Amino acid sequence: MKRRNFIKKATLAGAATVGVPYILPTGRLFASSGNPMAEHVVLVLFAGGVRQQESMLKRYLAESQGLDIEGNIMYNMLTGDTPELKIVYGVDTADGQPGGMPIDQILQTPLELQGTLFPEVRYSSGSTGHFAGLTTGVSGHYATTQGLQQRPLHPTIFEYLRRHSDAKATDVWFIGNGINNSTPLLNHSAYPGYGSQYGANFFAPNITFGQQGQDYLKGFKIFHPEEELDPIREMRAFLNHTYMEQGFGIPNLGNTDEEKDDIKAFIKSTFERLENNQVAFPPVVDNGDLSTVGFATEVMKWFKPKLTVINMSAVDSCHSSYTNYLASLHRGDHAIGHLWNYIQTQIPEMADNTAMIVMPEHGRNYNSNSITDQNDWFSFDHDADENSRRIFTMMVGPGIDSNLKVGGVGNPIGDASDVVPTIAEILGIKDNVMNAGLIQGNAMSLFDRI
């Protein structure tokens, strides 16, 4: 009887310990709302406007240029044979044929077979503009009333994660392909109670480590921690003390002094690795998306973030060059193959413990505009026709079913806003996100749509 009572009490105490919220080191109340499926999530926003026809449907030139040539040019992600004619999307051949040699496949098993694919997902509301789409991707809320040069009106997944878990600033990263289209504003919202103190660290690495970085950053002085940094911080604390009383400060993301030093050390190291050709770029790196992903792998290897969001955009060249669009689509797939392979083989702390989600921010029009390129192929815009609301979502990682396809043409399942609760579920904070009531009303975890 005593033993039974002991077991009963111990069970209750254990359950209470698990369920009772505890105070984070930051002073915030934290109650875990679920078991994480993985310790790390990487969201690749395959952005710039991807047409379903050339991606999921593998129609190559068949549903755009009136040529009966089909095939799969994203073979790291999707299954299916490549086109046999008019190959323009690869690298130049030895005899000078532009784009005539497809880039070698990296993943032996396409991600479609390794994970779950939602081939027909809806971007169901608002304009199909890049910033609106990206905002939806990071906040789970359509940016129907939001302008450019304005931070998201609703909290981002970065803020949810930092506020509702023990994630610190360097645990969440947003890697942008550049600084245009207000991209640097996507690392946090201005929503009361969330905001910059829960934001993600951000790099647009093609600039940070590009020519501007080479000119104005490379070789910056690293102060000795005790002999130099301590007095600097003491003096600055004095200067700030008299000023902070009035409530003013430099915008920041709540990185601790140690985290700031770590980020500076990363910047310095990356310049050195760049100089020594050690940055983990994909095998082919001839556009901005590929170099962005290369730098993103460096960030992941250094910080092992809980959440990394990577923004690509090269496919937007489709406004004026369909040929370039095909090449960018092919390179986006190459980048994703490299990223997944690198995580699994070069970052032991993240291998087998990382989920990756790939999703375009919106689609592209069905009908072309009047601009033709070097192959006399027509170009395509994205202005909210029905085709530009068609996207896909692919996910792979621990706890995610392999070789599963959910929905299809004529049976769309999933919404662009679903990606935030999906990430939240993987990282164990779904209830926090859903209970906050700040994502799109119909958004739900993709796991709940299966």
Place this chain on the structure above:
Amino acid sequence: MSCRQTNMLIFKYMKIRNLLLPLLLCGASLFLHSCKEKSYIYEVNELEVSPNNSDKNKEKTVEQYVAILYANMFQQALSPDQQVDLADLIASIGDKQIAFEAITAKMITDPDIQLPSNEEMRTDVSSFVTDTYRRFFVRNPTEAEKEYFINYIESRPNVTPVHIYFSFATSNEYYYY
């Protein structure tokens, strides 16, 4: 002397006094006015006493920040192209504190930086402190601020102008105007 005579004398005295007193007062008044200028009483409007950095409450734009930082460090103007490049670079880094610190830490490695030597600083610490406040904050230090920095510099032989310039250029007040 009879009582009546006595009363008469008093009466005459009072009559004379009544006549003389106004004459004396008029005379004195004329004398005073002829010898002295008018005296004015001045007043001042009420003023709220506050720290002398309290008017700085507007954030500099990134472009303003880099242009002013460059001018403070090199004593010459930043070119428009350099300004755009630096602003883009700062936009490419999410945490502005880190961006400002890294860019400032790069500038101080430039041999063209206009920086007093350690010896010059220690020869006249008081002037160095005042000059530094004027250079970076565009104001004079308060007595307390001056005393703090003089004591700090004199008690720490390893602190150099580089450390002090870096502290000022990356401080909160420097980000406002």
